[in-house]
Amino acid sequence: MDRRQLNVLVGLAAVVVVGLLIWAIAAATGGGDDQADGSTTTGVPENCVEVPAAVSSEKVTLLTDLAESFNATEPEVDGQCVRITIYKTASGLAASELVEGWSQADTGAPAPVLWSPASSAWGAVVNHRLSLAGQAPMASDFERIMITPLVLAMPRPMAEALGWPEAEIGWADVLSLSQDPEGWGAYGHPEWGQFKLGKTNPNFSTSGLSATAAIYYAATGKVAGLTLDDIGSSQTAAFVRGVEAATVHYGDTTMTFLENMLREDLAGRPLSYVSAVAIEEVSIIAYNRGDPGDVGLEDPTPPNVPLVAIYPKEGTLFSDNPAYVLDASWVSEVQRQAALDFRSFVIDSPENQARALDFGFRPGNPAVAVGDPITTANGLNPSQPKTELELPDPAVLAALVDSWESYRKTARVIIVFDVSGSMGDLGGEGYTKLDLAKQAVLASLDEFKPEDEVGLWIFSTELDGDIDYLELLPPTPLTEGRARIEQAVAGLIPMNGTGLYDTTRAAVQAVRDAYDTTKINAVLLLTDGMCDDYEPGCELEPLLGYLSSSERDVVRVFAVAYGADADVATLQAITNASQARLYKATDPLTIERVFQQVVSNF
Amino acid sequence: MSGWRAGLVAAAVGGLILIVGIIVHAVGGDDGGPGTTTTAASGDVTLACVPALEDACADLGATLGVTTRTFRPGTDPSGDVVVIAPAADLPAGSTGTLVARSPVALAVWRERAVVLAPACGGTITMACLEGAYGRQWGDLGGDGAWAAFKVGLADPTRSASAMEAWRLVLDSGGVPDGLDASLRVRAADDAALMLEVAQFGPSRADAVITTEVAIAGQLVNVWDVGRLEVYYPDPGPWVEYVASARGSEAERLVERLLSGEIQGRLPALGLRPASGEATGLPEGLGTPGQPLAPLDSAARDALLAAWQDL
Numbered sequence: 001m002d003r004r005q006l007n008v009l010v011g012l013a014a015v016v017v018v019g020l021l022i023w024a025i026a027a028a029t030g031g032g033d034d035q036a037d038g039s040t041t042t043g044v045p046e047n048c049v050e051v052p053a054a055v056s057s058e059k060v061t062l063l064t065d066l067a068e069s070f071n072a073t074e075p076e077v078d079g080q081c082v083r084i085t086i087y088k089t090a091s092g093l094a095a096s097e098l099v100e101g102w103s104q105a106d107t108g109a110p111a112p113v114l115w116s117p118a119s120s121a122w123g124a125v126v127n128h129r130l131s132l133a134g135q136a137p138m139a140s141d142f143e144r145i146m147i148t149p150l151v152l153a154m155p156r157p158m159a160e161a162l163g164w165p166e167a168e169i170g171w172a173d174v175l176s177l178s179q180d181p182e183g184w185g186a187y188g189h190p191e192w193g194q195f196k197l198g199k200t201n202p203n204f205s206t207s208g209l210s211a212t213a214a215i216y217y218a219a220t221g222k223v224a225g226l227t228l229d230d231i232g233s234s235q236t237a238a239f240v241r242g243v244e245a246a247t248v249h250y251g252d253t254t255m256t257f258l259e260n261m262l263r264e265d266l267a268g269r270p271l272s273y274v275s276a277v278a279i280e281e282v283s284i285i286a287y288n289r290g291d292p293g294d295v296g297l298e299d300p301t302p303p304n305v306p307l308v309a310i311y312p313k314e315g316t317l318f319s320d321n322p323a324y325v326l327d328a329s330w331v332s333e334v335q336r337q338a339a340l341d342f343r344s345f346v347i348d349s350p351e352n353q354a355r356a357l358d359f360g361f362r363p364g365n366p367a368v369a370v371g372d373p374i375t376t377a378n379g380l381n382p383s384q385p386k387t388e389l390e391l392p393d394p395a396v397l398a399a400l401v402d403s404w405e406s407y408r409k410t411a412r413v414i415i416v417f418d419v420s421g422s423m424g425d426l427g428g429e430g431y432t433k434l435d436l437a438k439q440a441v442l443a444s445l446d447e448f449k450p451e452d453e454v455g456l457w458i459f460s461t462e463l464d465g466d467i468d469y470l471e472l473l474p475p476t477p478l479t480e481g482r483a484r485i486e487q488a489v490a491g492l493i494p495m496n497g498t499g500l501y502d503t504t505r506a507a508v509q510a511v512r513d514a515y516d517t518t519k520i521n522a523v524l525l526l527t528d529g530m531c532d533d534y535e536p537g538c539e540l541e542p543l544l545g546y547l548s549s550s551e552r553d554v555v556r557v558f559a560v561a562y563g564a565d566a567d568v569a570t571l572q573a574i575t576n577a578s579q580a581r582l583y584k585a586t587d588p589l590t591i592e593r594v595f596q597q598v599v600s601n602f
Numbered sequence: 603m604s605g606w607r608a609g610l611v612a613a614a615v616g617g618l619i620l621i622v623g624i625i626v627h628a629v630g631g632d633d634g635g636p637g638t639t640t641t642a643a644s645g646d647v648t649l650a651c652v653p654a655l656e657d658a659c660a661d662l663g664a665t666l667g668v669t670t671r672t673f674r675p676g677t678d679p680s681g682d683v684v685v686i687a688p689a690a691d692l693p694a695g696s697t698g699t700l701v702a703r704s705p706v707a708l709a710v711w712r713e714r715a716v717v718l719a720p721a722c723g724g725t726i727t728m729a730c731l732e733g734a735y736g737r738q739w740g741d742l743g744g745d746g747a748w749a750a751f752k753v754g755l756a757d758p759t760r761s762a763s764a765m766e767a768w769r770l771v772l773d774s775g776g777v778p779d780g781l782d783a784s785l786r787v788r789a790a791d792d793a794a795l796m797l798e799v800a801q802f803g804p805s806r807a808d809a810v811i812t813t814e815v816a817i818a819g820q821l822v823n824v825w826d827v828g829r830l831e832v833y834y835p836d837p838g839p840w841v842e843y844v845a846s847a848r849g850s851e852a853e854r855l856v857e858r859l860l861s862g863e864i865q866g867r868l869p870a871l872g873l874r875p876a877s878g879e880a881t882g883l884p885e886g887l888g889t890p891g892q893p894l895a896p897l898d899s900a901a902r903d904a905l906l907a908a909w910q911d912l
Binding site for chain 1: 745746747748749750752783786797800801802803804805806820822823824825828
């Protein structure tokens with residue numbers, strides 16, 4: 001059975017199972033790297049019982065810190081020494097593993113006793129899936145460690161131009177601004193160009209899903225009880241299309257936007273990349289510290305222009321960061337009690353909840369007041385939001401995301417595919433890297449919408465005289481071009497060297513030449529090596545200069561560093577210069593998952 | 603629908619069945635878990651209290667030198683224990699001695715109460731809330747950004763105290779018009795309701811109807827997001843908390859709970875003593891109305907049916 005057949009079987013087995021989504025979101029929230037997560041706490045003494053905690057990335061630094069403090073008290077349960085260990089585990093991945101059987105190989109972590117995903121919705125997903133399988137709920141006992149609302153983050157001058165902080169601003173204003181032919185000129189700033197929105201893909205990102213739901217609510221004027229009729233109304237369609245038209249690109253994680261914004265800011269172009277991005281409030285604090293990944297940079301450089309929070313006047317949703325003590329067969333009574341003690345240590349202790357506040361979260365323990373850094377001085381407002389939106393019911397949410405697929409901004413993308421000789425090397429499970437990449441490209445076509453224009457280039461060296469690339473299909477609506485792409489991909493074979501730079505430049509030039517302002521214009525570059533082109537050579541700086549300079553919006557190059565020999569540093573530079581993102585598939589067997597993450601940008 | 607979207611459906615299901623999780627949480631083990639507080643014990647007897655009384659019991663436990671833990675209706679704690687709960691929530695066959703009382707009250711965020719009050723004779727009554735059910739704040743004279751009027755309740759199928767609040771919500775004509783649209787928070791118990799209100803502020807609920815002691819537990823915690831004003835219906839339901847003892851040590855503990863020292867300590871903890879007369883209540887609490895007559899079983903059944911039909 002080949003991998004594709006296996007995938008089909010998996011898909012069939014998942015008829016009503018939500019594993020694919022959970023897997024996908026797990027992949028997404030795990031970031032673009034295929035490196036396994038692992039423990040972030042120090043080792044457990046031999047005589048102690050380990051109490052593993054699976055924690056989503058946004059709070060792993062905080063909980064690692066608190067676990068170290070807890071362990072320093074030399075905790076015991078009934079005389080038995082216990083130690084909490086923290087493992088960074090994406091929420092969706094953990095949810096999937098809890099239902100289908102925890103694999104340390106897949107997660108890099110032992111089966112958890114305590115689980116803290118980004119949202120309590122994940123615990124409910126686990127319980128729901130277990131109930132479908134006739135099993136008892138596992139994630140019932142929870143308390144919220146901290147909460148954070150979804151906001152529209154804007155560079156301060158732009159927010160002020162809209163009347164911030166006095167004016168109430170919302171999605172309707174985003175729509176109005178995005179449809180105004182004058183763009184920011186309508187607010188006295190023509191130099192800022194058109195309004196540009198950063199928003200993640202709701203199929204991958206919890207923030208993206210929350211933002212999308214909020215936009216649909218804004219279209220209807222409701223805060224609860226969204227219906228299928230609401231989803232299908234022409235008024236809703238017009239509103240959603242209007243907002244989505246302002247989107248620069250989508251993606252699997254808000255980190256892409258924040259890192260690109262900071263890079264552009266530090267390069268002296270603070271208002272060039274996006275005008276607003278839908279993210280959690282906590283991310284603004286991390287960004288304004290100069291550490292958008294909140295990884296505890298020792299010497300972060302804060303942005304020249306800080307972000308401020310706009311709490312949409314139509315209402316918003318929260319991430320509530322629950323801590324579950326799991327009702328699972330692998331949890332011993334000693335472990336359970338130790339996990340309860342640790343949770344109490346984190347939540348009940350005002351001192352420790354204040355540390356949550358230090359990280360920019362609103363404390364889960366109301367006895368700890370929401371204070372610094374959630375202050376107006378930092379561009380935030382602790383008395384906001386004024387209205388929380390209700391999560392739509394399942395049928396409505398499914399319809400909402402289905403309809404978003406047709407309302408979202410259309411893409412115009414060239415897939416640039418490396419067919420150098422090294423792609424013929426084995427990638428795993430008896431397949432060559434080329435075989436695995438071909439399957440990934442074919443599978444990814446399902447993630448585009450029919451109207452998306454997708455082109456296909458291949459590159460190696462000297463494929464057409466001195467030219468290192470071949471255009472197999474120009475950007476063509478997928479409805480017309482899909483069969484041709486499938487046919488072309490099936491026939492690809494490994495060839496010569498890696499003419500990376502001139503190919504990248506040519507592909508970007510091709511997209512620029514037919515730039516469509518109503519679409520996401522991008523190049524998707526997959527390569528497993530480094531430039532080894534003798535003619536015209538491998539000079540990086542001219543390419544980077546070309547990528548970052550454009551009379552119009554830049555053409556973004558989303559790159560996949562494929563296999564262990566990919567030139568990660570160069571690809572990072574290329575994606576930075578084009579305000580896009582690098583994805584790594586160091587293990588070729590991960591390419592299908594990674595490729596879907598890349599396509600989530602469109 | 604693709605697998606991705608199927609997952610989203612499940613995520614939505616998850617969000618919507620969260621209440622199930624909370625309920626499961628509520629019926630979890632009675633020998634520990636969230637809210638359990640252990641203090642230095644002078645004997646083997648334990649004081650087990652319903653969630654709304656957790657903070658008060660922790661204080662009393664420290665004073666009396668006994669271990670405290672959470673009692674959840676539907677469970678049956680073992681050992682030498684005193685359970686403090688409404689009589690209807692005690693384990694089957696148990697009886698108890700009245701040790702404390704708490705009226706059901708309305709808690710409304712001040713900025714929103716001042717909008718409602720002028721049209722309601724200067725105060726907030728149930729009729730006043732009923733007039734707001736299903737309506738937008740913009741239409742009520744408030745800030746349009748507050749969106750729809752929304753209330754929070756604890757699940758009356760889970761506790762007697764929540765049943766008393768639900769009793770207050772239902773007028774003689776049944777479920778008030780618009781309540782289904784405005785009922786945005788359905789918590790597992792009084793304490794969970796007030797925790798949500800304190801955590802999420804007025805964005806989640808403009809008003810809640812619950813016991814005074816549950817409100818008192820969060821009054822001082824919400825200043826950073828706003829101030830909660832407390833209003834009392836007159837007449838209104840009162841929740842009577844009884845102490846049910848198992849074992850000789852437990853019997854002696856009940857006697858101590860009825861002592862002047864302990865009864866006098868209750869008001870500071872947001873509880874009214876068995877006599878109902880209280881001085882020294884936390885700032886923000888006021889004078890409750892006269893107690894309604896106890897619910898009979900027929901009325902209780904009707905209330906349950908109304909909740910389940912909601």
